[in-house]
Amino acid sequence: MNTVIAKNEKYDFFSDKYLNINSCGKLFNTGYKILRKNGRSDYHLLYVKSGRCNAVFDGKEYTLTDGNFVLYYPYQTQEYSFDETGCTTLWIHFSGRASAEILSELNIKPGAYQSRLSDNGTAIFEELIREFHLKHYMHHSAENALLIYLLTLLSRHIHTVQDVSDIERVIMLMNISFDIPYNSEPYAKMCALSQSRFSHKFKEVTGEVPSRYFIKLKMEKARELLKFSNLSVSEIAERVGYDNALYFSRIFKKYIHLSPTEYRTKTK
Template identity: 35%
Template sequence: MPRRIVKALSEHPLSAELYPLGIGYYQHARGHRMHRAQHDDHLLIYCLEGRGQLETDGKSRTVRAGDLVLLPRGRSHRYHTDEAAPWSIYWIHFDGPQADNFIAALDPDPQSPLIPLGLHSRLVADFEALLDARQASHQLDAFVHCANQLRQLLTHIALLRPLARRQADDSLDLERVHSLMQARLHEQLDVETLAAAVSLSKYHFIKKYKALTGTTPISHFIHLKIERACHLLDVTTKGVNEIAWAVGYEDAYYFSRIFKKSMGISPTEYRRLRVGDLGYKG
């Protein structure tokens, strides 16, 4: 984030206690590596796919999908992606007088920076909301909102921490599937890719998914896209063409048809409804 924004956040009454310094998402980050001998902020990494290697305190650890890496200020470290299975990661650098208290609430192991939290689609949605808040505007208010989204993200992790466990190998890992869907809302995603993520054939994946959820994976993926589109219609002034592109549709007309089929009204009518120009009853 621009230094002037960081300074403003550190002085604003609604963000001074905890604020982000930088946020990002790297997908299949082949060649990604970092070494920090001097680390002067706090860093959180959430691995969504693939794996990487982390070295701290003279020990090497493998970071896998579903792992959080928590590196507090002052902890020297180096990490790199696995070249055979490059990781996809969300990352956020943050600071503030209350940062240590938020970190303590995560109940980290003082001997290890790894938190095996597991894959949680709603946590992915939290990271995506952070990215949305940062990108929605260049105004300070947007970054103040971003700082408060960071609070929500960290307290959500604290809520999930006692329940963290990996699903049994013989079950369908819905969290992995839904996390991938959340991360790929801006593009197209086929059933074969989702099935491969949980090591199932396309046929068995669709059968298991429908038995557990009552719907098909692609129907749910479209539902998530429409949810994101509604959010963008609510909080931005982007045109329908831009929003269609943001949720993975190159054809705005086709996107509008899908949106109306799901919501019962067009994207333009939905925005009019949200600003009060159209009643809920039509």
């Protein structure tokens, strides 16, 4: 395998702009290794769209496949290779006086990440590359916006644990089962958590304890039915899981600050 020792690269610099895309692109790579022993003066993100790349970080070798990536900070040794089967990568070198602050705020540390980034992240990356090369009007602003969004997606990806994706599944289920009484037990089992841990994790993700979140969902659905249907208050109460229309009306007023009848009169 040929080793390309990269040095004196044209776009290796640190910009004093807020953010700056020094260079970026999309390549199909086969049978060679890149080595920057002293790194570069900018940040480098290498993302594997398809195939396999072997990246070395802090002396440890990682095999990166579809959706994996490695991020090098300035002056860190950069070493990665592509075998003969080929690998398609998206890459970017960026700098700017806000770079360190943005990465710190997003809690993105240098390293190799082997869990898979979403297809949405790939699409954002490719749109950034298009903006950079097509140079449309205000392309710098578009590039910076896309870079910040891409880094945000990376941060979410890096720091989203299985608990959170399970909570998202619970939220989706709640949105289609608002007509039943709240019961934390099956939701906690879905997440393989105790009921108390499930409640804590749910609040971390949504800002609400699950029972209150579920009631608010019911009230939002009731508001829709009051505004856009001719169903009676009793029928709407039943649709959102309340056998007792008077109890439903009390809950509705507590959350919406109007009785169901007052709300319907005001919004019709």
